[in-house]
Amino acid sequence: MTELTKLTLAEARAKLAAKEITSVELTEAHLVAAKASDKLNAYVTLTPDVALKMAAASDARIEKGEAGPLEGIPLGVKDLFCTDGVRTTACSNILDDFTPTYESTVTANLWADGAVMLGKLNNDEFAMGSSNETSRFGPCINPWKASDSDADLVPGGSSGGSSTAVASHLALGATATDTGGSIRQPASFTGTVGMKPTYGRCSRWGTVAFASSLDQAGPITRTVRDAAIMLKSMAGHDEKDTTSVDIEVPDYEAALTGDIRGLKIGIPKEYRVEGMSDEIEKLWTQGIDWLKSAGAEIVDVSLPHTKYALPAYYIVAPAEASSNLARYDGVRYGLRVQGDDITDMYEKTRAEGFGDEVRRRVLIGTYVLSAGYYDAYYIKAQKIRTLIAQDFKQAYKKIDLLLTPTAPSPAFAIGEKVDDPLSMYLNDVFTVPVNLAGLPGISLPAGLSSNGLPLGLQLIGRTFDEDTLLRAADVLEEAAGFSAEPSKWWTEA
Amino acid sequence: MSVDENTVRRIAKLARIAVTEEELAPLSKDLSTILDWVEQLGEVDTDHVPPMTSVVEMEIKMRKDIVRHDNLQKQVTQNAPQSEDGFFTVPKVIE
Numbered sequence: 131m132t133e134l135t136k137l138t139l140a141e142a143r144a145k146l147a148a149k150e151i152t153s154v155e156l157t158e159a160h161l162v163a164a165k166a167s168d169k170l171n172a173y174v175t176l177t178p179d180v181a182l183k184m185a186a187a188s189d190a191r192i193e194k195g196e197a198g199p200l201e202g203i204p205l206g207v208k209d210l211f212c213t214d215g216v217r218t219t220a221c222s223n224i225l226d227d228f229t230p231t232y233e234s235t236v237t238a239n240l241w242a243d244g245a246v247m248l249g250k251l252n253n254d255e256f257a258m259g260s261s262n263e264t265s266r267f268g269p270c271i272n273p274w275k276a277s278d279s280d281a282d283l284v285p286g287g288s289s290g291g292s293s294t295a296v297a298s299h300l301a302l303g304a305t306a307t308d309t310g311g312s313i314r315q316p317a318s319f320t321g322t323v324g325m326k327p328t329y330g331r332c333s334r335w336g337t338v339a340f341a342s343s344l345d346q347a348g349p350i351t352r353t354v355r356d357a358a359i360m361l362k363s364m365a366g367h368d369e370k371d372t373t374s375v376d377i378e379v380p381d382y383e384a385a386l387t388g389d390i391r392g393l394k395i396g397i398p399k400e401y402r403v404e405g406m407s408d409e410i411e412k413l414w415t416q417g418i419d420w421l422k423s424a425g426a427e428i429v430d431v432s433l434p435h436t437k438y439a440l441p442a443y444y445i446v447a448p449a450e451a452s453s454n455l456a457r458y459d460g461v462r463y464g465l466r467v468q469g470d471d472i473t474d475m476y477e478k479t480r481a482e483g484f485g486d487e488v489r490r491r492v493l494i495g496t497y498v499l500s501a502g503y504y505d506a507y508y509i510k511a512q513k514i515r516t517l518i519a520q521d522f523k524q525a526y527k528k529i530d531l532l533l534t535p536t537a538p539s540p541a542f543a544i545g546e547k548v549d550d551p552l553s554m555y556l557n558d559v560f561t562v563p564v565n566l567a568g569l570p571g572i573s574l575p576a577g578l579s580s581n582g583l584p585l586g587l588q589l590i591g592r593t594f595d596e597d598t599l600l601r602a603a604d605v606l607e608e609a610a611g612f613s614a615e616p617s618k619w620w621t622e623a
Numbered sequence: 624m625s626v627d628e629n630t631v632r633r634i635a636k637l638a639r640i641a642v643t644e645e646e647l648a649p650l651s652k653d654l655s656t657i658l659d660w661v662e663q664l665g666e667v668d669t670d671h672v673p674p675m676t677s678v679v680e681m682e683i684k685m686r687k688d689i690v691r692h693d694n695l696q697k698q699v700t701q702n703a704p705q706s707e708d709g710f711f712t713v714p715k716v717i718e
Contacts, residue, residue: 231698330679343678372683441661452638459639461711466704472714473639481641489640490653496638497626497654510664512674517667519675552656568678593679 134159135299139203139356142302146192146202153192153202157185157246160204164248164300169620172294174209174267175217176249184246191244200363201244206301208292209250210257211237211347212336216247220338221265222255224458224483226465234336235368236305236347243363248301251291255485256455257312257340260557262290263548264487272320272541273298273616277582283541286316292350293320297616303351303360307337309344310443311537311561314573317350318536318586321575321614323607324350325357328594329568330375333368341450342373344443344565354574354604358382361596377594385597386604391425393602396529400436401560403538410535410585413577417533417587420609421602429529433521438514439563444555445498445511446566451488452495458483490551519567526592531602534560536573536586560588570596572603575612584614625662626654 134156137145145151161178181204188202212218212230219225233241241247252270254262261284262270270290272283274297285294289306293316296304306313308326317324325348332347339345349360362383367376397418402411418428460466460479467482469475484492498507525532537557547554564571570593573586587606591599626634628647631654635642642650700706 226704228702231695231701328679330681369684369686373679373681375679375681376684435667438664438667441664444657445661445664460704461713462699463702464704469714472716474641475714476639477641480639484640490650490657492638492640493631493634493650494654494657496634497630497658500634500637507661509674510669511661512676513669513672514664514667515675515678516672517669519678551653552660566678 135163137302138353139302139351139359140353142203143359147197149192153185153188153246154182156202157181157204157248160248160301166621167298167300169271170273170294170298171268171270172252172291172298172300173206173249174219174221174252174291177216177247180216181246181248184241188244188246198242198244200240200359202246203244203302204246204248205240206248206251206292206295206304207237208253208289208304208306210253210307210338211305212338213237213247213250216250218250218338219266220256221253221267222483222485222488223266224465224480225463228463232336235333235370236337236364239366240305240363245363251295251304253291254288255488256338256451257288257307257309258451258487258491259287260311260315260554261547262287263544264485266485269544270294271544273620274320274541274583275616275619281543283583284319284544286319286541288312289316289350293317293322293324296320296322296350296352298620303349303356305347305364306350307345307347308565309340309447310565311558313348313350314561314571314586314588315537315557317573319541319584321584321612322350322352323354323357323572323574324348325361325572326564326570327361327365327596328570330373331365331570331594331596333366333371333374335368335370339454341447342454343450344447354600354607355383355386357572358386358600375594380597382596382600385601387601388605388608390421390602390605393426393531393598394429394529395421395426395602396429396431396525396532398431398433398436398525398532398534400433401534403559406538409579410538413585413587414533414535417576417606420606421533424605424609426602431525431529431532433525433563435514435517435521436563439518439566440555440559442511442514442518443562443566444494445507446515448491448495449499449508450495452492452499455488455492487551515566518563522567522569530592530598532590534588534590536560536588540579540583540585564590569593570599572599574603574607574610576606576610577612578614625658626651
């Protein structure tokens, strides 16, 4: 059975198509692995009945020659995507036992293509966090351990359950969302591939909203090819989300030609931040060499407003969050705490329902949007955002892609940064500018730190040019040849 | 402290989140740290820069304005913490 969880998504697809294995077998193998992974706390809701029913239906379709592109492939779903009839909480107490009566567009697209749902995955509450420690279900634990310590490490966040499930072979792939790095940073921390498409590529309908102008869904997988396969199914225009773009979704897998000769790769000098560790610096240089050897041309570029991206993000994202989270009022769904009158009920419900980080962000958002501060904070941040987008636009006149590290460090210990919001925010220094400009970005595992933890490199593409991004990522993945796996300590008694 | 305890009390009220007296001081410290840090945006001259309104240049598509009779009352109220006869119920609002 374990052999089946070792397959990549693409390999499993081939074996299913060749009828060497059935989806029921493949799904059962993943359910067994998931059930033995309590110590990781990756799944917050496991749905074996749904999974086996979907798998049996997939096998029937394969038998009839009616297989979809993802037929019979078992996947995990971040608990931010609404799933019809399956509890969806955004890992917040305020959603209580909310059970949607509808399906998010992204997951509906996956099921329409034949994929199988294994269950719902842990994340930071409302996707606000970089360590998966703000979840109401407790932290998700990174399957990786440092060679010099037995301490539990964070899997990154907010999509920590997704990155952990994929890295630990508890799913062939997982859906995730990225508002400031929530797909790419956890991928970097767990040795997986995390892809954030261009804003508008995937519909946001039915995904619990955090910051609507930044949120974008994408896959976490074990290979670039698997990311290409999953994204193709997730993406597409949706009339229920006016910001989803009505342009053709290319065959991303066909873009993986292995040939990047002549591509121009920009290296932004502003990403050489103060205090960056030598090993991150070395990995970045190594990445440059790999791309050069593959025939790409390296170009030094400048993105002068980079250092203002994080502070601008921490105005825009909380502002939009405070507005989006106004809906949690104890009336229509989720938690209600009784009060003396309706205002008292709202205040008590929201005090009990929101965790510390969510409360902090809602308060900041409320402050920067309040009378007298709106122009000084929110409008100012949106102007900075224009400058950041212009920086990228200027750079893309000379280059096709950018190469940067994904995160300034490898995974850190549980509890290490949880009481220091600012140091937690600094984790997203290389990923946030990409969201502010709406660009596609991908993180892939490129090496190990001196104490044996995965480190990721990030490629950033032009708007809606996921093809080129995936093509280069595939070449970089091949060059890096990352094959390390975490030891399976969580299955031991 | 750019955000004093009175300001925390005021924005918590605006955000409809009950905050206890003991929570005011730590929240004031947390919020001040973050807001003092974002002050660095003041260094950037943005006088002639338009604020971003749409992250990706796109035409918002209009869809046809068609009345639908989905009759979703049951689904809409299904997750309500308290409902009666297909309505959401709340504490008395009008005296």
